[in-house]
Amino acid sequence: MGYTIGVDVGGTFTDVVVRDTSGAISVAKCLSTHYDPIAGILTGVTRALGDRDPAQVTRVVHATTLATNAVLERTGVRVAYVTTQGFRAAIPLGRYARVEEDRYDLRFTPPPPPVAPGDCFEVVERVSARGDVLTPLDPGSARRAAAEIAARGIGSAAVCLLHAYANPDHERQVAAILRERIPDVVTSSEIWPEIREYERATTTIMSAYIGPLMASYLTRLRERLTELGIRAPIHVMESSGGVVSAELAARRAVATIESGPAAGVLAAAPLAAAAGFADAISFDMGGTTAKACVVRGGRPEITHEFHVGGKGSFGGRRAGTGVPVKTPAIDLAEVGAGGGSVAWLDPAGALRVGPRSAGSSPGPACYGLGGSEPTVTDANLVLGYLSSASIPLSPALADKALDRLAGPLGVTREQAAYAVHSIVSASMASAVHVVTVQRGIDPRGFALVAFGGAGPMHAARVAERFGISTVVVPPYCGVASAAGLPAGELCADRVLSRLDALDPAALLTGLAADAAADLGVSLSAPEVRVLRSVDARFKGQSHDLTVDWTPDRRELESRFFSRYARVYGIEQRGEIELVSYRVRVTTPAGPARPAPAPHPSGPPGLATEPRPSDAPQPLPESGSSDAPQPAPSPRPPGPGTRRAYFPESGGYAEVPVHTRDTFTGRLRGPAVVEDSESTIVVPPGWSAALAPGLAVHLTRSGEIRR
Known part of the structure; x- marks a missing residue:
């Protein structure tokens, strides 16, 4: 028996998933430790492994925001x-x-x-x-x-x-x-x-x-994992969704700038396909940001240039702002809207949410770690969408934080909380707008695949804004990015600009050989796949479009004309020229040999933790008996009811609360489905059903899912 570990370090949470050879997984979720990200990783790895033998770990796959944060x-x-x-x-x-x-x-x-x-x-x-x-x-x-x-x-x-x-x-x-x-x-x-x-x-x-x-960080990570008894190779997720060795990631660190969000998008594609949708919108809402990406025909959109730290409109980035980076990356729109996003009043007295986040320290007020500003998480707790069943949250501290908004706004606490919930949903919907409507794509026939710790709470409201009738919430949705990492394939990209090369096929063959050398594989191996593409443009134009390569010139031109019409909305014909040549080589990541001595391990389970052991201890509010306790419940309780706020129901109403294990058939909204690491809100007008593989499908009432 061997184990693969996926580690996703975000701005608020560090997620760890341990997968065995049968596909069973166990997870841990803890607060990120910004003073030393490795400390949070070790906490999560230790908890997710449980009593399993660390020497049996065959591979560690890591998605990190280290490069992004540094920039x-x-x-x-x-x-x-x-x-x-x-x-x-x-x-x-x-x-x-x-x-x-x-x-x-x-x-x-x-x-x-x-x-x-x-x-x-x-x-x-x-x-x-x-x-x-x-x-x-x-x-x-x-x-x-x-x-x-x-x-x-x-x-x-x-x-x-x-x-x-x-x-x-x-x-x-x-x-x-x-x-x-x-x-x-x-x-x-x-x-x-x-x-x-x-x-x-x-x-x-x-x-x-x-x-x-990056080189120093990966070296220290390897050393610290070795201290735990894990001697498996470390792989790093690249911005394009491929996985590379730690050594290659250190040499080409720029390719890891968008490492964090890529794994979740890759996990969304097969989930949408299983629900009958080749086209989907990946929607990832964590503690700090929310990301949206289009998946068409089972493949995420890839861009070859993006801007780090640039300004723009609602998740889009404007050329001329930030730092341009030319390397393949999954094409995302990102907004500063997450569970930790702070709600505040601008000088005119208008309510705003984000982009500033409470992060993991001090975190939302309800965490009891010293934060006092109202956040999206505090608002969702006040509304009854969240509970303190699976992680210790303080309703009293959340109430106090929301009262700071309600007073100046002249509204009730629950009205202020729902306003925060609605504003952040609108902000995230703008990211979906950027990757769909703004690019000429009608999202109504797409499925919305929602994950991240906060995504399933807002997904149905975001989908309503676009007429989307199906939301897919994967199992372990709160750690979906980390869960997708172990399945990542080794990948290497190569590019070369050469205006109208005399022998494009030979040039692409040379690039493929270089990429294969990066991975240490042979191009003749049956499991190795090579994707070739070229950047083409009309002669006399400055900018180009990427199309799949074919040696048939007429077919290549046809592909370019079709791509041009799809991007710019006009039919155009004329002489084209080739500018750049691209190759991507991928191969399954074979596990390394585990240590020879087997060690019996218990069955996979679920372990979640709201804070690492080396994080500050909760700071209980003076006079409050609702301060968080240090230990969480191992998983949510069984079915029951609680009061939750829905305007369609006239305010607070008693709604059913289930886990994925406790509801069968179709659960009609309003309702709540709780996971240990996330919560699904089913608003009025929606219903939930459990699909094979424990995915939850939300559908709008009266509409048939395709």
């Missing part, structure tokens, strides 16, 4: 930028777009560039867009740059020379000279050799910026 919080290492003579100012100048409220700010100050102007250096060289050497490299200029960088105490350098995608020789020579004095050097030709100088530069800089942090 957003600007906590990466100091980086020197080295480029072609005459282009040093490209990064300090940047591309800043004034959007949203910044449009009206007469004193608008652009954010600081990713590299300070004084840390940008030039070398004498020049290569054309076809790869021809126009000016030979001057090694002396590279040595002078290396000496100055070392003198400044900078230990990481990003090299991005003009048109290095067409001819990387100069970049390699510069990197060799820099490595004589500087420990960490990355080049654009090894990170992502794709056309467009500015985006290629920022992608390379971000890799240099977070690479040392």
Whole structure:
């Protein structure tokens, strides 16, 4: 018997899933420990393993927000930028777009560039867009740059020379000279050799910026897991939904920036298919953010460029804001709306929710860890959607927090709570709008797959806004991202820009060989799959679209014309040219051999914990007998009733409360279905049914699920 562990570290919770060879799983959910994320991981792993032998763990798969947080919080290492003579100012100048409220700010100050102007250096060289050497490299200029960088105490350098995608020789020579004095050097030709100088530069800089942090973090994680007796290989989820070794993740850390949300999207696709929907919307609401993604034909939408930390409208990100990164990523819209989102009044007295979150410390007021501001979780507890049956929550503290809003608003506590619930649902619906309606997609024929600790509480209300009639809530929905990690396949992506290459097939074959080498597999192995695509554009245009590769030129053009019409809404014909070539190689992740000595283990169970043992202890409110207790119940109680607030019912009403184990047939709303790590709210006008595999399907009354 062997075990695979999935670990998903979010902004509020750290989720751990242990899966055995039969597919049975046990889970643990604990608060993230921001001062040391590994502490929360170890707490969760220890609890999820229970009495199982750690030596029998064959694989650990990790989704992490480390890279994202480092970029957003600007906590990466100091980086020197080295480029072609005459282009040093490209990064300090940047591309800043004034959007949203910044449009009206007469004193608008652009954010600081990713590299300070004084840390940008030039070398004498020049290569054309076809790869021809126009000016030979001057090694002396590279040595002078290396000496100055070392003198400044900078230990990481990003090299991005003009048109290095067409001819990387100069970049390699510069990197060799820099490595004589500087420990960490990355080049654009090894990170992502794709056309467009500015985006290629920022992608390379971000890799240099977070690479040392990622390498150190994964090394420490391996050491700490070894102390627990776990010696299995560690794999990391990439932004594109593939899994890579820890060593490759450290070398190409920029590919892990959107690591966290990817696993949940991958888990949503088969769940929607099992419900009869090839097209679905993945809806993930955790403690800090909510994410939405479209799955079409069983495959999530993939983008090849995204912006980290940019501004935009309701989950969309505007070009010219944030830091552009050119690497494959699941195409998500994300809003600052989660269970920990703080409700507040703006200067005009209007109620707002988020994007600021109470996080895991101090957390929502009802956690009893010192927080006092009203959050979405506090509102849902006041409304009766949540209970303190599975985790210790304080209704008294939640009531007090919501009273801080109700008084100034001149409404009752429950009205204030429902307003918070409605506003955050509207905010999350805007993320769904970005990935569907805003892109010309009618969401009414889609299923909404809801997961995350808070997602199933809001899913039906979000679906109503779009006329969506089916919501699928997977088992272990509160830890769905972590549950999807063990099934992740090893994956490597490669790209190369080469304007109208003479032999595209040979170029794609070479990229596939490089990607296979990254994974240490043979392309001839039967389990290895290779996906090839190209970026094409009409001759004379600047931007391109990605289409699946075929050597048949007429078929390739047809695919491009169809894609163009779908994206831009107009039929167009004309001569096209190929710009970039892409390859993705995937292979199932075979388990490593477990330790030879077997150890009997008990049956898989469910273990949840609201806080790690090293987190601050609850701070009971003075005079309150409802302060949280230190130990949670192992799982929710059996069926019963409780008061919950639904405007359609005239306010509070006694509604049935079930677990997935205690209801059969069709449960008509209003009702509540409780899991140990999440809660499903079935509003009036909806009904719930248990599907094979313990998924819960919510359907709107009077409408037939396809």
